[in-house]
Amino acid sequence: MRRQSAIQKARHLKWLRALGRRIRRRRSKGAFFGGISLRRPDDALEAFRIATAKLPVPKIDVRPFAWPGMPKHKATFIYAPKTLWLNAAHDEVLGFMYQYRLLSYRSDLLIAKRRQSMVADLTGVESLGLDAALMLTAEYHRNCLKFPNRRPYISDETWPPPIRSVFRSLGLYDLVDAPPPNNEEEIEEPFDLRFVPFISGEKVEGEVADQLIRQLSEVAGSTPARVKVYAGLLEAIKNVRNHAYPVDAPPRIDPIVNRWWGAGAYQPSKRQLQFAVYDQGVGIPATLPKKTFFEAILQMTKPERTDADVIEGAIEYGRTQTDLEERGNGLWTICDVVRELKGSSVRIVSGRGQVTWSAGRGVRKKNFVNPFCGTLIEWTLRLPPEDEGRAIA
Incomplete structure (x- = not known):
């Protein structure tokens, strides 16, 4: 290259x-x-x-x-x-x-x-x-x-x-x-990775998300924080369904399919699970300005904000919300999967920004010159030794 x-x-x-x-x-x-x-x-x-x-x-x-x-x-x-x-x-x-x-x-x-x-x-x-x-x-x-x-x-x-x-x-x-x-x-x-078959869909399908979790459990022997993993996967899929492919999206030279894709892998030497959800849509920074809570997100970012700052602001806004109606806490639900798992993290790549969130290290941000071709959300979960052979709800 x-x-x-x-x-x-x-x-x-x-x-x-x-x-x-x-x-x-x-x-x-x-x-x-x-x-x-x-x-x-x-x-x-x-x-x-x-x-x-x-x-x-x-x-x-x-x-x-x-x-x-x-x-x-x-x-x-x-x-x-x-x-x-x-x-x-x-x-x-x-x-x-x-x-x-x-x-x-x-x-x-x-x-x-x-x-x-x-x-x-x-x-x-x-x-x-x-x-x-x-x-x-x-x-x-x-x-x-x-x-x-x-x-x-x-x-x-x-x-x-x-x-x-x-x-x-x-x-x-x-x-x-x-x-x-x-x-x-x-x-x-x-x-040193055991991959599982990819999944894909157009809707928010809990059964399909559960299929990926079962496949990961089979190759790893267990899936930590299974309930949170399920919620995080569904939230990522819901993001695709509701925001990735708006009707007013800018024109593209390539055909569009309104779908999401997911896959996972297990690394035995590090007892580490990885799974990801990907879409080919317009990206999180492009859709957030249309939300009613975007002004609240802007208050959590600096004036000369980047795409990574906007994603970080959306995570922080979701963490502080408790009301049920359009609470905008989707990205926090995605991050909450790794909150109690030491050494684990979630990475969100969208627009020209990348945000990696982990409980121990907080937020790490990167900004790029070129926009990403959609949105990628990837979780990396470190299985604790005491978790061997069983799943934690």
């Missing part, structure tokens, strides 16, 4: 403008593909350019691609960064995800004209986090939902075996066309 040179930036801008012209031509004809109208406002491309202006651009090339039973054809390959872990390589992962979205949509436009594929190559990945793994799985799942008659391709022969094992555990291979697995390959715990 590298920063763009002046020539690369010029080429990338030229390509974006060409894509804009293609969209406008199709828009003038009222073209549709896969049930999605291609009448997208011109400012969607401008918004994309602004969102990705200072992000590293992954390696992208076009080469022949062959698949069993298919004629050889050209495919666009996008190469993942070696650290596919948002918490460790935020800009590199975000740049990869944004370009993956753009190339997926470009492939959707071109495939109507001639057969062309877009393939993500994970050959160079050396470390992988739950956050980025869930985000990439969500992108594949979204493509399957929008184009149910066309499964995405992957070419994983050169992927490191632990990477293949992670995505098989997550359920990615149920969504794609891929070579058959090598039966001789056995990677039980890649990266």
Whole structure:
């Protein structure tokens, strides 16, 4: 992963403008593909350019691609960064995800004209986090939902075996066309992590959230603070349902599905549980100003506030509220999961901010130049020794 040179930036801008012209031509004809109208406002491309202006651009090339039973054809390959872990390589992962979205949509436009594929190559990945793994799985799942008659391709022969094992555990291979697995390959715990299959939905579904908790309990042997975990998951899902995809959301160049995704993993060496909820919506800082309690949140932030300050203010506001009607304490419910578990934390990434909350260390904030592609809420729970073999309500 590298920063763009002046020539690369010029080429990338030229390509974006060409894509804009293609969209406008199709828009003038009222073209549709896969049930999605291609009448997208011109400012969607401008918004994309602004969102990705200072992000590293992954390696992208076009080469022949062959698949069993298919004629050889050209495919666009996008190469993942070696650290596919948002918490460790935020800009590199975000740049990869944004370009993956753009190339997926470009492939959707071109495939109507001639057969062309877009393939993500994970050959160079050396470390992988739950956050980025869930985000990439969500992108594949979204493509399957929008184009149910066309499964995405992957070419994983050169992927490191632990990477293949992670995505098989997550359920990615149920969504794609891929070579058959090598039966001789056995990677039980890649990266010292046991992943569980992803879940997804459109509504606030307690049964689906409980399914994830059961899966985590099976791999970890227990789930601490189960009642709070359940409440935190439901609150994160409720945030998606109520706020992530407003009807007045700004235009985007990629198709939107009003869904959330969740997944989890267990790290035996640290007796640590991780689980996350992710959506591809507009972000918490963009929706809070429309709430009746936003003025109260502003009173808890400094005048020159950032997105991270707004998220922190919303957590603090929720912690101090006790009334039941539109109390605005959703983010505090999400954080309350880790309040009594030493060494545990919750991380919220949304807009241009990141807030990590833990009982022992309080709030840690980060601010970024580029906006995040949705909202990610990730819990990290440290299982206490006395919790071994049983669950704590």
